[in-house]
Amino acid sequence: MVRWKRVLSKVYLALIFLFLYLPILMLIVLSFNNSRSRVTWGGFTLNWYVRLFSDSRILDALRTTLALGIGSAAIATLIGTLGAMGIQAMKRRNYQIVMAVTNIPVLNADIVTGIAMMLWFVRFMPLGFSSVLIGHVTFSIPYVILSVMPKLRQLNLSIYEAARDLGANGVYxxxxxxxxxxxxxxxxxxxxxxxxxxxxxxxxxxxxxxxxNTLSTMIYGEIRKGIKPEMYALSTLIFAVVLIILLCTNFLSGRGKEAAEKKQPAD
Amino acid sequence: MKRKYWAAPYLVWVVGFVVLPLITIGVSAMTDDQGHFTWENLLSIGDPINRQALLFSLAIALGCTVICILLAYPAAMILRSLRLNKRGFAILIMILPMWMNFILRILAWQMILSPNGVLNFLIGKLGAGPLQISNSWIALMIGSVYDFLPFMILPVFNAISDIDEDTIEAARDLGANDRAVFWKVILPLSAPGMISGIIMVFVPAMTSFVIADILGGGKIQLIGNIIEQEFTKSMNWHAGSGLSISLMIFVLISLAFTMKNDLKDKGTTIW
Amino acid sequence: MEEHILELNRISKSFDGKMIIKDLNLKIEKNEFITLLGPSGCGKSTTLRIIGGFEKPDTGTVLFHGKDITGLAPDKRNINTVFQKYSLFPHMNVEENIAFGLKLKKKSKAYIQDKIRYALKLVNLEGFEKRETTSLSGGQQQRIAIARAIVNEPDLLLLDEPLGALDLKLRKDMQRELINIKKEVGITFIYVTHDQEEALTMSDKIVVMNKGIIQQMGTSKSIYDEPQNAFVADFIGESNIVDGVMLEDRVVSISGVKVECVDEGFGTDEPVDVVIRPEDLEIREAGKGYFDGTVISVLFQGAYYEIKIRVADTDWISQSVTAPRAGETVGLYVLPDNIQIMHKPRSEDAEVVRE
Structure with a gap:
């Protein structure tokens, strides 16, 4: 009975993962498909990966996407971390108001947020890279605040005070x-x-x-004409790089945790 | 310098790029081309085509949310029982797909579900006839559940993982079997996670237009598609703003209704 | 007739290859207040979890009213537990917490109301029905946890260090209350603690455990007065445990001095452990005891002084209401009755016990 249940739950999890990763698998396969058709297998090729690097439009969009991602994440992290620390020091009433406003971009529909920003931007600036950057920073900040805030709440402030007491200045x-x-x-x-x-x-x-154009908007524009297989290759590359980075960090932090746990004696 | 002033840049940002844009769209929604005040844009949500799209979006979003809850709970329970002790691992698995381009992933579903796609190939192998689900509301539903499921599993899993093993043991000790443990302890204690999951799934499912665009084959109009076309095709910004604000209000009311129901039920569903 | 409500037969359990319980046998009689006592990691909590059904032993059987319940799920056993961290349900108020088990048993509303009132009275929290559990103090939460368990009228109540998280004063009060509750409800209590004083005050019977093995079982008095090995002597109260040699029946040599005792049946010239409780070690004028020693330190402990005396290479602890001065030379004497002689541990297992 119990074993049967265990097998069933493994199968269920496997199906959920299959559901989540099937399209990704599909795209990876297509990136090696030696045919422009999306439905027939024309043999294995690395052709699209080679061609990718001579397609200046795709590389342009990639540069824009990366610049936007890293730039907006950096700005959002800076403003958001400072913001979280400031908000945490506020009085209860102000704290609640600011947190409610913080949640707006998370709760609000993307389409409404996007249109509202567009209508606002066209009043005083041309739409372009800067307006997209501002947009990305705006919807990213809440995620920074929401992940820094719990850490601040756990923070042992008495250690900070002890450090000040022992002569450390504020910045130090x-x-x-x-x-x-x-x-x-x-x-x-x-x-x-x-x-x-x-x-x-x-x-x-x-x-x-x-x-x-970012990769997303470029692909969206190409839907009717047909997606260039180079896009599958590029997406597969990005996915692979992120997967490797994440596996490494997860493995390292997992090992650190395990070592820490082993130190604790079990009762 | 007092610590609360560290929030100053953030507050300027929020006012400049969250509050003012919302005021702008509000003003745009309540004026016409000549800049005169009007209710017309807001009320156009009641036009037959718009109303139908709104109700259809609501149906899709509700269905998607319910399916996500039904799929997420067993998955979260199983993940907990594996005692991976690594919350990071579960998060990683759920976040990772986001690094494959969103539009490409939805396009992949179009290929999978198409008449000569992978799904029909497999079903054909089993000897059943081809399913005609591409370009239909079923394809749209599958795509929506696919895209938003991680946002239900993650908060539900976090909430379930936070439940103390002792609390569950206490329930077992007092005579609760697996079923009673789930309904009387795990479900009520994970309700906050489920609520954030509902918000993360219901709102985007209700307002998206890309999934319907790709998987509906142009035949399906969600309210999001109509708003998008007001801006990109008809160039009728005031009408689009009006629909956006109406949609926002509608979503807020739906959410408030869900929350209130949930809070009210809290006392009754527990017992 | 002696009736065993619970029998543990040859129970062993290990986690990750580490043996937690070794071949444990234990019989518990009806209506006893029995305490499993030992340092952390001794296997007492695991034993309790096996009785509660939360762990399955690797080998051995658990008999409850003579029936094998080794593999039975916790919810199928008429046994309830009071957990160390209280483990109240955070989404329910006091009343709902107490009613949890009764509602699962589909008892009538009136019956449940009666039981809640009775249980709250028993734990001295009348009128707390509608309070949220999060608004209660630690002591109050633990009382609710006790009430929640006993309304189910279990045959056996397991208490896993229930007072461990409370402060000293509250712990003393709760000890007294637990004894009263036990008298009132007449349920068999199995109590787990690492606090020897708690065990000595409350229990009918104490089971001292270490390294997964039962070291000694008996009443508080027998455990205190006649520890069977150095571990028990050391763990229960404070003791002077020193090396000695048994010269003949009723004569032991300590630090080369012949001392009179009452123990018989040891081998001639057998090396032994000698146990003397600090309160039994009398301080006399120099030359009037068995040995003379130098007072190293005197600590006032509230009701008595704790005095450390060095004799040759051995340090002794004595408790006394009068105190000598540090540096003074004094004599030490002990009545033959107050000396406990024990065999030196022989096997490796017994050696482990000594730590």
Whole structure:
């Protein structure tokens, strides 16, 4: 009975993962398909990977996407981390108001956020890279705040005060005491912001104007004409790079945790 | 310098790029081309075509949310029982697909579900006839569930993982079998996770237009598609703003209704 | 007739290859207050979890009213537990917590209401029905946890270090209350603690455990007065445990001095452990005891002084209401009755016990 149940639950999890990863598998296969057709297998090729690097339009869009992702994540992390620390020091009433406003971009529909920003931007600036960047920073900041905030709440402030008491100045104590304690929150906030930016389509679509293209908007524009197989190759490459980075960091942090757990004696 | 002033750049940003844009779209929604005040744009949500699209979006979003809850709970329970002790691993698996381009992934579903796609190939091998689900609301539903499922599994899994093993043991000790443990302890204690999951799934499912665009084959109009076309095709910005604001209000009301129901039920569903 | 409500037969359990319980046998009689006592990691909590059904032993059987329940799920056993961390349901108020087990048994509303009132009275929290559990203090939460367990009228109540998280004063009060509750409801209690004083005050019977093995079982008095090995002597109360040699029946040599005792049946010239409780070690004028020694330190402990005396290479602890001065030379004497002689541990297992 129990064994049967265990097998069944493994099968269920496997099906969920299959559901989540089937399209990705499909795209990876297509990136090696020696045929422009999306439905027939024309043999294995690395052709699209080679061609990719001579397609200046795709490379342009990639550069824009990466610049947007890293730039917006960095700005959002800076403003968001400072913001989280400031908000946390606020009085209850102000705290609640600011947190409610913080949740607006998370709760609101992307399409409404995107259109609202577009309508606002056209009043005083041309739509382009900067307007998209501002848009990405705006929807990323809440994720930074939401991942830094819990760390701040767990923060042992008495250590900071002890450091000040022992003669450390504010900046030094912040760097040596506070930062190490909230570092993981900041890092995962940055990563979330980067992920959201790379994955975004709707906000970019409404705030980009004519000249700028990210990978998402470029693909969307090509749907009717047919997607270039080079796109599958590029997406597979990005996916593989991120997968490797994540596996490495997860493996390293997992090992650190295990070592820490082993030190604790079991009762 | 007082610590609360560290939030100053953030507050400027929020006012400049969250609050003011919302005011702008609100103003745009309540004026016409000449800049005169009008209710017309807001009320156009009641036009037959718009109303139908709104109700259809609501149906899709509700269905998608319910399916996500039904799929997420067993998955979260199983993940918990594996005692991976690595919350990071579960998050990684759920976040990772986001690094494959969103539009490409939806296009992949179009290929999978198409008459000569992978799904029909497999079904054909089993000896059944080809399914005609591409370009239909079923394809749209599959795509929506696919895209938003991780946003239900993650908060539900986090909430379930946070439940103390002792609390579950206490329930077992007092005579609760697996079923009673789930309904009387795990479900009520993970309700906050489920609520954030509902918000993360219901709102985007209700308002997206890309999934319907690709998987509906142009035949299906969600309210999101109509709004998008007001801006990109008809160039009728005031009408588009009006529909956006109406949609926003509608979504807020739906959410408030779900929350209130949930809170009210809390006392009754537990027992 | 002696009736065993619970029998553990040859139970062994290991986690990750580490043996936690070794071949444990235990019989518990009806209506006893029995305490499993030992340092952390001794296997007492695991034993309790096996009785509760939360762990399955690797080998051995658990008999409850003579029936084998080794593989039975916790919810199928008429046994309830009071957990160390209280483990109240955070989404329910006091009343709902207490009613949890009764509602699962489909008892009538009136019956449940009666039981809640009775149980709250028993734990001295009348009128707390509608309170949220999160608004209660640690002591109050633990009382609710006790009430929640006993309304189910279990045959056996397991208490896993229930007072461990409370402060000293509250712990003392709760000890007294637990004894009263036990008297009132007449349920068999199995209590787990690492606090020897708690065990000595509350229990009918104490089971001292270490390294997964039962070291000694008996009443508080027998465990305190006649520890069977150095571990028990050391763990229960404070003791002077020193090396000695048994010269003949009723004569032991300690630090080369012949001392009179009451123990018989040891081998001639057998090396032994000698146990003397600090309160039994009398301080006399120099030359009027068995040995003379120098007072190293005197600590006031509230009701008595704790005095450390060095005799040759051995340090002794004595408790006394009058205190000598540090540096003074004094004599030490002990009544023959107050000396406990024990065999030196022989096997490796017994050696482990000594740590």
């Amino acid at each position: 104590a912040f760097g040596k005491i506070i930062l190490p304690q909230i570092w993981t929150g900041i890092l995962s906030g940055f990563f979330m912001a980067l992920t959201m930016s790379m994955d975004d389509f709707v906000i970019t679509y409404f705030t980009k104007g004519a000249g700028v």
